[in-house]
Amino acid sequence: MTATKPPYLTGHYTPVADEITSTELTVEGHLPPELTGRLIRNSHNPKPGITPTHWFKGSG
Secondary structure, three states: OOOOHHHHHHHOOOOOOOOOOOOOOOOOOOOOOOOOOOOOOOEEEEEOOOOOOOOOOEEE
């Protein structure tokens, strides 16, 4: 029997263990001139090896 991960831990919801700072990134297309600031992923992100039992339980 193979255990599958809950949908809130797969795809673009997969936990991220690395914290990086990226600069000088290539932009394809055009950004709106009023768009300034940073992109910060703020979501459910459980610690490695821990599988929460609910979407909203986790380390943050």
